[in-house]
Amino acid sequence: MRNRWKTFQHNWLIKFYAPGIRQSSIESRGDALSFRLGQKYRHLTQAGSCACHSAQAQQLFSRIDTGLSRRSILKGIAASFAAPLLGGTGPAFAQVPARPILLSNVNIFDGTNGRLVEGRNVLIEGQLIKALVASGQTVTDADIIDCGGRTLMPGMIDAHWHSILAGISQMAAMTADIPYVHLVAAQEAERTVLRGFTTVRDVGGPSFALKRAIDEGRIAGPRIYPSGAMISQTSGHGDFRMRTDLPRTAQTELSVAEQAGISAIADGEAEVLRRVREQLMLGASQIKIMGGGGVASAYDPIDALQYSDAEMKAAVSAAADWGTYVCIHTYTSAGIQRALANGVRSIEHGQLADEDTVKRIADAGAWWSIQPFLADEDANTYPSPEQRMQQQNIAEGTARAVELGRKHNVRMALGTDILFNPKGTATQGRQLAKFARWYDTADVLRLLTSGNAELAGLSGARNPYPGKLGHIEAGAYADILVLDGNPLEDISLIADPERTMKLIMKDGRIHKNTLSA
Numbered sequence: 001m002r003n004r005w006k007t008f009q010h011n012w013l014i015k016f017y018a019p020g021i022r023q024s025s026i027e028s029r030g031d032a033l034s035f036r037l038g039q040k041y042r043h044l045t046q047a048g049s050c051a052c053h054s055a056q057a058q059q060l061f062s063r064i065d066t067g068l069s070r071r072s073i074l075k076g077i078a079a080s081f082a083a084p085l086l087g088g089t090g091p092a093f094a095q096v097p098a099r100p101i102l103l104s105n106v107n108i109f110d111g112t113n114g115r116l117v118e119g120r121n122v123l124i125e126g127q128l129i130k131a132l133v134a135s136g137q138t139v140t141d142a143d144i145i146d147c148g149g150r151t152l153m154p155g156m157i158d159a160h161w162h163s164i165l166a167g168i169s170q171m172a173a174m175t176a177d178i179p180y181v182h183l184v185a186a187q188e189a190e191r192t193v194l195r196g197f198t199t200v201r202d203v204g205g206p207s208f209a210l211k212r213a214i215d216e217g218r219i220a221g222p223r224i225y226p227s228g229a230m231i232s233q234t235s236g237h238g239d240f241r242m243r244t245d246l247p248r249t250a251q252t253e254l255s256v257a258e259q260a261g262i263s264a265i266a267d268g269e270a271e272v273l274r275r276v277r278e279q280l281m282l283g284a285s286q287i288k289i290m291g292g293g294g295v296a297s298a299y300d301p302i303d304a305l306q307y308s309d310a311e312m313k314a315a316v317s318a319a320a321d322w323g324t325y326v327c328i329h330t331y332t333s334a335g336i337q338r339a340l341a342n343g344v345r346s347i348e349h350g351q352l353a354d355e356d357t358v359k360r361i362a363d364a365g366a367w368w369s370i371q372p373f374l375a376d377e378d379a380n381t382y383p384s385p386e387q388r389m390q391q392q393n394i395a396e397g398t399a400r401a402v403e404l405g406r407k408h409n410v411r412m413a414l415g416t417d418i419l420f421n422p423k424g425t426a427t428q429g430r431q432l433a434k435f436a437r438w439y440d441t442a443d444v445l446r447l448l449t450s451g452n453a454e455l456a457g458l459s460g461a462r463n464p465y466p467g468k469l470g471h472i473e474a475g476a477y478a479d480i481l482v483l484d485g486n487p488l489e490d491i492s493l494i495a496d497p498e499r500t501m502k503l504i505m506k507d508g509r510i511h512k513n514t515l516s517a
Contacts, residue, residue, distance in 0.1 A: 096217070096509060100125040100142040103480070103503075104135070109153040109488060111450040111471040114442035116488065122152060124478040127508040128467065131474050145515060147482050147503070153445065154470050155198025155222075155479030155506055156494065157452035158428065159369045160348060160415025163189060163224055164205035165262070170296075170420035174240065178260055185210055188425060189221030195428050195497045198479035198506040199223040199469055201369075201415065201456055203288045203327060203348060204230040204238075206261030211283075211464075220511055223465050223479075225456050227288040227327070228279035229264040231272065231315060236306045237290040237297050237329055238263035269314040272307075276318040285459040287319045288348075291339050292330035295382060295390045296419060302331050302352070302390055305338065312342035323461030327369065331394065333357040340364045345458060346413075349373075351397035358404040367455050368405055369413040372434045373398050378427045380419055402438045413455040414447045430495035441491045448494075478508040482515065 101124045108117040120132040123139060133139060164181060165173055167188030173181060189210060192200065200222045202211075207226045214221035232238025234248070240257040248265075257263045266275040276287050291307055293300035300306070307315075312326075319326050320343070327346035328339045333354045336347050340360055346367040347353075353361075361368055373379065375388075375395035382388055405412050416431050418424050435444045453470030457463055468476040482503035487493045493500045504512040 096126070097124075097143065100130065100139075101508075101510075102133075102139050102142045102144045103152060103482070104144055104146055105149055106147040106152040106482065107149070107486070108132070108472050109151060109445060110473060111154045111453075112446060114440070114446075114488070116151065116486065117472075122472065122480070124480075124505070124508050127478055129472065129474055129476045129478050129480075132472070145503070145513070147515060150502060151483045151486050151488075152472065153481050153483065153487065154449040154472055154476075155481055155504070156196050156429070156432075156448045157199040157201070157456065157470060158192075158197050158415050158432070159201045159413035159452045159455055160203055160371055160417045161192075161197075161200035162205050162417070162419055163192075163200060163202045163207040163210055163221075163226075165420060166418045167191075167422050167425050168420065169422060173260075173262070173420060174256055181260070182210065186213070186219050186221070189214060189219065191425065192428070193220055193222050193506055193511055194504060195426075196481050196494060196501050196504060197222050197428060198504075199225070199453070199456065199465075201225045201286075201452070203227050203286075203329075203369075203415075204262070208283050215464075217509070222506070223469075225285045225459060225464065226283060227286055228282050228284040229258070229261050229275070230288050230290055230329070231266055231275050231279070232263050232290040233306050233311070234265055234267050235300055235304075236265075237292065237294045237300055239265055239300070240297070243299075267311075269310050272311045272314045273318050276315050280318070280322050280324075280462075283464075284324075285456075285462045285464055286324050286346075287315060287326045289315050289326055289328050289344075290330075291328040291344075292332055292335035294329065294331070294349075295387050295394065296380070302394075303334075305332075305334055306330075307338075309338065309342055312339065312344065316343040324459045327367075331397075336361065340366060346455065349394075349417075351394045351401045353397075353401055353404070355404055355408075358401075358408050358410060361405075362408040362410045365411070367411045367413055367458070368401075369415055369455065370398070370401060370405065371415050371417045372431045373417075374434065378424060378431050380417075380421050380424065399438070402435070406438065411455070412447060413452050414444075415452075427495075429497060430492075433491045433495045436491045442488050444491055445487055445494075478505055480505040 103122040108120060110117055119135050121135055123130045123133055164185045168181060168184045202224050204227055207224050211224040211226055213219050230238040240263060241255045245255060258265060264275040266272045279287060289307060293302040293304040316326050325345035327348050328344045329348050330336055330339060331349050331352045336350055336353055336357050337360060339347065346369055347361060348369045350368055351373060373394050375392050379391065382391060414432055414435055416428050418428065432448060449470035456469065481501055483493050484500050484502055485493045502514050
């Protein structure tokens with residue numbers, strides 16, 4: 001096995017660095033391999049010997065070895081977990097129904113209308129809603145589920161989620177083996193969909209593999225719109241290094257967070273272009289950049305402006321070339337105004353914006369993705385008094401920000417941003433229900449379904465789910481909740497999914513059904 005790996009190393013070096021060299025020029029000597037290069041390729045050799053012994057090549061192969069080892073471990077562990085669940089072609093948790101399903105005896109919140117639609121049943125075929133049919137209409141060759149007069153609505157969408165980082169502590173995220181972090185995320189993904197969130201807009205973290213496993217039906221979880229690594233300047237909100245890690249040189253290894261794909265540190269236009277394009281190559285549906293400080297980071301103050309005009313324009317240009325957009329982490333008016341001036345399409349947080357800045361968001365036609373940061377019992381917890389004081393300032397700005405957004409008709413989206421908080425993930429629905437303090441209940445539900453779906457669709461050509469989300473209508477994805485009660489009258493129903501959500505369907509697959517019981 002080791003010899004085969006060495007053979008691959010030699011062949012790879014030749015193919016990558018010197019494609020003109022014939023394969024026959026490789027010489028085999030016992031259990032070792034070498035190749036000789038002429039003067040033209042002398043820069044690939046080390047002391048006249050094989051190029052694979054150079055410092056650069058050895059560093060590269062060490063990183064490849066490490067990556068292969070991690071992947072092998074992850075595959076082995078994942079296989080051991082999956083084995084009891086797998087049948088011939090897929091897991092048992094949510095098989096694709098063999099026949100159409102008719103959800104009968106329901107009252108429908110369709111994702112937009114403030115009144116329930118009565119007298120209609122919902123026919124599902126495959127992953128889509130085929131039709132809304134009259135209650136008295138006979139449907140043949142379909143399995144019928146009687147919903148007992150309950151309320152049917154679209155699956156909810158969290159516009160600001162971290163699939164990899166929500167259900168794990170910050171210490172574990174930064175110190176645990178990478179396979180462990182991803183296994184915890186897979187477990188949390190199933191819990192997310194069982195809370196009624198069938199789609200999430202992931203704004204930071206290496207969620208590409210998790211998304212693929214969910215999309216392939218290997219594990220349970222929501223649809224994921226991935227941003228990949230958060231692009232951050234040195235000293236920015238995505239720079240998780242310690243003071244002792246500075247300064248970075250050309251020989252410095254990537255930080256733990258960068259190796260894991262949580263963040264990517266980029267300074268200058270060229271480096272920003274490179275890191276953005278890397279995330280697009282990996283499959284990002286939108287790009288996340290850090291434009292200001294935050295509470296969770298140790299070194300960058302909230303009022304700090306991050307990324308220059310030129311750097312922001314580079315990120316926006318690279319994303320636009322791929323038909324998608326940039327969203328930005330920032331709290332302050334100055335950060336928001338710089339972002340808008342350079343073409344950023346979505347403001348994440350922004351609780352410290354003044355009224356003039358809010359007007360600019362509206363005039364630009366940009367989105368404002370806001371979270372219920374209220375410094376209450378459901379808030380992320382922080383150890384230092386300074387962080388808790390910053391958290392309180394943001395909490396005071398949340399109510400003002402929502403009211404200003406409503407006043408100036410800004411395109412609002414709702415998300416939670418639960419981060420490094422394993423116990424807090426269970427509060428996902430409860431936190432979003434708090435927006436009923438400022439919005440009518442119907443508006444909260446609309447924002448959590450069709451409204452957030454509109455923001456997700458801003459990814460244009462990079463949209464991984466181009467069908468209709470957040471609606472109950474013919475042709476829409478069959479992402480459906482059936483609740484025991486009417487959420488238009490009682491928004492708290494979305495806060496207690498274990499008790500109130502009797503049926504949860506995503507992509508036409510049933511993830512939970514207690515109606516028969």
